[in-house]
Amino acid sequence: MxxxxxxxxxxxxxxxxxxxxxxxxxxxxxxxxxxxxxxxxxxxxxxxxxxxxxxxxxxxxxxxxxxxxxxxxxxxxxxxxxxxxxxxxxxxxxxxxxxxxxxxxxxxxxTYKEQLQELGKTKLSKALEGAGVISKEIRQKVAQAPLEAIKPDPKKNRLELRTSGFxxxxxxxxxxxxxxxxxxxxxxxxxxxxxxxxxxxxxxxxxxxxxxxxxxxxxxxxxxxxPGIDSRKMSKSYGNGIDLFETVDSLSPKVMDMYTDPMKIRKDDPGHPEGCVVFAMHKLYSDFADRREVECKAGQIGCFQCKKDLLGSMDGPFAEFREKRAKYDKPxxxxxxxxxxxxxxxxxxxxxxxxxxxxxxxx
Ligand code: SF4
Incomplete structure (x- = not known):
């Protein structure tokens, strides 16, 4: 053709x-x-x-x-x-x-202006974390802050990022x-x-x-x-990603850490699946996502069980990916x-x- x-x-x-x-x-x-x-x-x-x-x-x-x-x-x-x-x-x-x-x-x-500021923020906060000046948690908060809230050292910024290549x-x-x-x-x-x-x-x-x-x-x-597990855009620099080939052991804590509806505390609280990262993943991996939406809104399911169900849905496709990858992984x-x-x-x-x-x- x-x-x-x-x-x-x-x-x-x-x-x-x-x-x-x-x-x-x-x-x-x-x-x-x-x-x-x-x-x-x-x-x-x-x-x-x-x-x-x-x-x-x-x-x-x-x-x-x-x-x-x-x-x-x-x-x-x-x-x-x-x-x-x-x-x-x-x-x-x-x-x-x-x-x-x-x-x-x-x-x-x-895009240049925006990336310059974004990179300035990320590099500055990573450098501070590396030097032990701030913790990883603070660095992640800095990365989430609005661009105008961060003012990287202009000299440093110029030296590091304002290259002709960039x-x-x-x-x-x-x-x-x-x-x-x-x-x-x-x-x-x-x-x-x-x-x-x-x-x-x-x-x-x-x-x-x-x-x-x-x-x-x-x-x-x-x-x-x-979305990333914290509901922001999934990005390596935010450390909120799920790799394509996670193992069961590495995937489980990430799913358990996913952002959910903060108003849903008890199982029978009516939930809001829109904006919930677990639900976004169910839509990609679970054939029961429609039913789950109804159950969540009606307060018929708790977030802990919902996350366990998601792990069950993700396990198969991830295992398949890992197996396939091993076949291609030849010297x-x-x-x-x-x-x-x-x-x-x-x-x-x-x-x-x-x-x-x-x-x-x-x-
Ligand atoms: S029950 Fe599931 S879909 Fe509803 S808020 Fe909790 S984790 Fe999200």
Whole structure:
């Protein structure tokens, strides 16, 4: 069957994936791989834009993440997995796009400003925790505080985060997409502004050099939002995640710790399942979620039993994932897949770069 178009997406290698990564992106990727020509990248250069100071675990994190991709159902026979840093053409296009991208576009990028503050908060509070100045609990509270409540040391902040690489990450993101001729990028509604800046950069490039690059369009996905165990967005930096491949022993305390309706104290108190993390998970894992909603509202079930039932529902799928992952966890397999995928990615990127160099009279 002819594929419908070229799709590109990527993830920063942050090690093992959590349920938020799966339901927020991976689930959609798995669906897209059958219908489109897909390039899925391990965005290791992007990781450096905010985490350049510590690369000791980078290769391990890349391996863990790709193993999770495979286990979840991404198939290297159907799509291209590659490592961003194995495709030098991507860096070349980043450099060339940087020539035509006004700095004001980057400085006014709302995501840049927001991330700068968010990272300032996280890094500052992590450093204080590491130095024993604040506890983990306080660090988590700092991470939850509104952005304007935190004022990181501007000097430190400037030194650590205001790098040219971080400022110009939208340029690299544009190159990531354009170098593969990708016309489609899966994004959630809230990520549309991220793609808009790439579309603007491509339009500007084409305006100067002719119709060379494909202007990417979004495939807007209705991703299933999964809350972290404390009801905030699931995120590694908040420490509130559930990894895709938890064991029974590691999953149990997390489920028992999940945020529930604070007004439901006794079993027969009528509950409010909306906003309850346990209920959100039941909707993903239990075939009795509808009944549970009724029981909760009617005060016919207590939260302790409800959590135990959730553990029962999650146990099967998690055990299946673990078993599957063990099969893929063979020495050299991930590296082989990434090498082969990156070779295909380089071929595609080189074809684009030949057109780009020609249009710019670089050869
Ligand atoms: S009974 Fe279940 S759904 Fe209702 S509040 Fe408690 S944990 Fe949540």
């Amino acid at each position: 002819a594929k419908k178009g070229i799709v590109m997406s990527g993830m920063r290698p942050t090690g093992r994936l959590h349920l938020g990564n799966y339901y927020g992106a991976l689930e959609k990727w798995i669906e897209l791989q059958d219908e489109y020509e897909c390039f899925f990248g391990v965005a290791d250069w992007h990781m450096l834009t905010t985490g350049y100071e510590n690369t000791a675990r980078l290769n391990e994190d890349v391996r863990d993440m790709v193993l999770d991709w495979l286990t979840a159902g991404l198939d290297p026979e159907k799509c291209v997995f590659f490592r961003q840093s194995f495709v030098p053409q991507n860096a070349e296009l980043t450099l060339l796009l940087g020539m035509i991208t006004p700095i004001s576009w980057l400085e006014n990028n709302p 400022l110009s990450y939208p340029v690299m993101q544009t190159a990531d997409i354009a170098v593969y001729g990708a016309g489609l990028v899966p994004v959630g509604q809230d990520q549309l502004p991220h793609l808009e800046i790439s579309r603007e950069i491509v339009r500007r490039f084409n305006g100067v050099y002719g119709d060379v690059l494909v202007e990417p369009k979004p495939i807007v996905t209705q991703n299933r939002k999964v 050299g397999l991930v590296e082989e897949i990434l090498e082969a995928g990156s070779a295909k990615a380089r071929d595609s990127a080189e074809a684009t770069m030949e057109r780009v160099r020609k249009a710019m009279n670089l050869r």
